[in-house]
Amino acid sequence: MSTKEKILDAALTLFSENGYDGTSVEQIANKVGIRAPSLYKHYAGKEEILNALIDSAQAHYEEMFGSEMNIGRVPESGEEFIRAEMGRIAFTIRDPVIRKTRMLLVQEQFRSERIAEVTTMHQLTGIQRMYAKLLEEMMKKGLVGEDDPALLATELTAPAVLLIAKADRQPQSLKEIEESIERHLRHFCAVYMKK
Amino acid sequence: MSTKEKILDAALTLFSENGYDGTSVEQIANKVGIRAPSLYKHYAGKEEILNALIDSAQAHYEEMFGSEMNIGRVPESGEEFIRAEMGRIAFTIRDPVIRKTRMLLVQEQFRSERIAEVTTMHQLTGIQRMYAKLLEEMMKKGLVGEDDPALLATELTAPAVLLIAKADRQPQSLKEIEESIERHLRHFCAVYMKK
DNA sequence: GTGCAAAGCTAATGTTTATTAGCCATGATC
DNA sequence: GATCATGGCTAATAAACATTAGCTTTGCAC
Numbered sequence: 001m002s003t004k005e006k007i008l009d010a011a012l013t014l015f016s017e018n019g020y021d022g023t024s025v026e027q028i029a030n031k032v033g034i035r036a037p038s039l040y041k042h043y044a045g046k047e048e049i050l051n052a053l054i055d056s057a058q059a060h061y062e063e064m065f066g067s068e069m070n071i072g073r074v075p076e077s078g079e080e081f082i083r084a085e086m087g088r089i090a091f092t093i094r095d096p097v098i099r100k101t102r103m104l105l106v107q108e109q110f111r112s113e114r115i116a117e118v119t120t121m122h123q124l125t126g127i128q129r130m131y132a133k134l135l136e137e138m139m140k141k142g143l144v145g146e147d148d149p150a151l152l153a154t155e156l157t158a159p160a161v162l163l164i165a166k167a168d169r170q171p172q173s174l175k176e177i178e179e180s181i182e183r184h185l186r187h188f189c190a191v192y193m194k195k
Numbered sequence: 196m197s198t199k200e201k202i203l204d205a206a207l208t209l210f211s212e213n214g215y216d217g218t219s220v221e222q223i224a225n226k227v228g229i230r231a232p233s234l235y236k237h238y239a240g241k242e243e244i245l246n247a248l249i250d251s252a253q254a255h256y257e258e259m260f261g262s263e264m265n266i267g268r269v270p271e272s273g274e275e276f277i278r279a280e281m282g283r284i285a286f287t288i289r290d291p292v293i294r295k296t297r298m299l300l301v302q303e304q305f306r307s308e309r310i311a312e313v314t315t316m317h318q319l320t321g322i323q324r325m326y327a328k329l330l331e332e333m334m335k336k337g338l339v340g341e342d343d344p345a346l347l348a349t350e351l352t353a354p355a356v357l358l359i360a361k362a363d364r365q366p367q368s369l370k371e372i373e374e375s376i377e378r379h380l381r382h383f384c385a386v387y388m389k390k
Numbered sequence: 391g392t393g394c395a396a397a398g399c400t401a402a403t404g405t406t407t408a409t410t411a412g413c414c415a416t417g418a419t420c
Numbered sequence: 421g422a423t424c425a426t427g428g429c430t431a432a433t434a435a436a437c438a439t440t441a442g443c444t445t446t447g448c449a450c
Contacts, residue, residue, distance in 0.1 A: 106301060
């Protein structure tokens with residue numbers, strides 16, 4: 001990993017834990033193993049590091065939810081759907097980079113319009129576009145009753161997004177939270193899926 | 196309004212806009228119309244101001260969702276339910292103190308366990324407890340089919356909470372967001388309410 | 391009206407912070 | 421082997437910040 005990448009990595013960790021204003025350039029440099037002034041050989045300033053992290057978050061999400069989005073295998077049954085989603089969610093909750101990116105965005109969302117937009121994409125538009133697509137496929141297969149896929153995507157994702165945010169705040173209740181998410185998914189299937 | 200209250204008011208505005216670490220004691224004092232050192236006649240330090248704001252947020256929510264909670268009138272029809280909820284939401288989105296409190300909590304949620312808990316209460320437990328109660332009453336009246344009120348409360352509130360958070364970030368799309376919330380409420384009624 | 395507490399002020403302090411200047415080592419290029 | 425860019429370092433700077441010390445004013449109690 002290049003120093004430039006190490007800096008991003010350290011900054012993501014520190015920003016997610018203590019916020020942008022709560023993190024000093026020196027702390028970042030320490031974590032990388034260099035002195036603060038050396039950091040300026042790689043980035044013009046502290047703000048540029050934040051911008052690079054937001055760029056990376058945006059790129060990551062555009063890749064994930066972009067035009068040629070990857071919905072993966074369309075499930076054949078409710079049980080398969082639940083299993084697949086719980087796997088995806090367990091990963092999303094635990095993956096350090098995704099988790100830190102979430103925490104960074106939520107804390108810095110009011111710092112600029114740009115960050116606000118990326119946060120919205122992250123919490124709402126992005127995921128919903130993806131799940132609307134998946135639900136549309138499931139409707140075509142006759143697994144889910146015909147309905148507005150975008151609306152159903154909101155109903156499906158919103159509780160999960162909020163519970164994942166809770167898990168970031170209170171990781172000690174992770175197990176309980178995952179159970180809540182599963183209960184929600186089962187309820188969703190019971191309501192919208194044909195038997 | 197006493198100086199002590201003016202300080203809290205100014206701090207809430209500034210913290211919600213620029214975050215705790217992004218706000219200086221001098222800025223708060225300026226907004227109040229005093230000099231920074233005078234502020235210490237009222238609060239022992241910057242952190243104590245934050246604590247007082249969190250206390251106030253917690254008290255406000257405990258009053259709202261506490262043991263003797265106020266669900267208000269139980270609606271008689273879906274249309275009445277939607278109208279009442281849209282009114283409540285329009286108020287919650289626009290009321291300056293509630294809005295700033297939300298913005299403060301979301302930005303500072305990782306600063307302490309205490310703030311994390313209040314944030315969760317704010318976004319999840321509190322509202323859900325209240326709506327579970329309301330839905331239970333509606334079930335008793337036969338307006339909503341028998342189901343787990345807590346689970347249904349999650350389904351009802353989560354999309355609204357996320358959309359309100361979006362409105363805080365992007366107030367220019369407020370109108371569109373309120374339409375989305377209404378669409379969600381109508382969908383909720385269509386799915387769970389008896390005709 | 392004297393005493394006193396509350397709440398304002400200025401000045402100062404000590405620390406932290408982001409950033410710049412300028413020097414040195416290293417390792418690739420010609 | 422000279423050149424030179426890259427990336428590290430130390431030292432320094434200038435600003436911002438939270439907080440303290442200590443003085444003054446104000447207004448109420450008696």
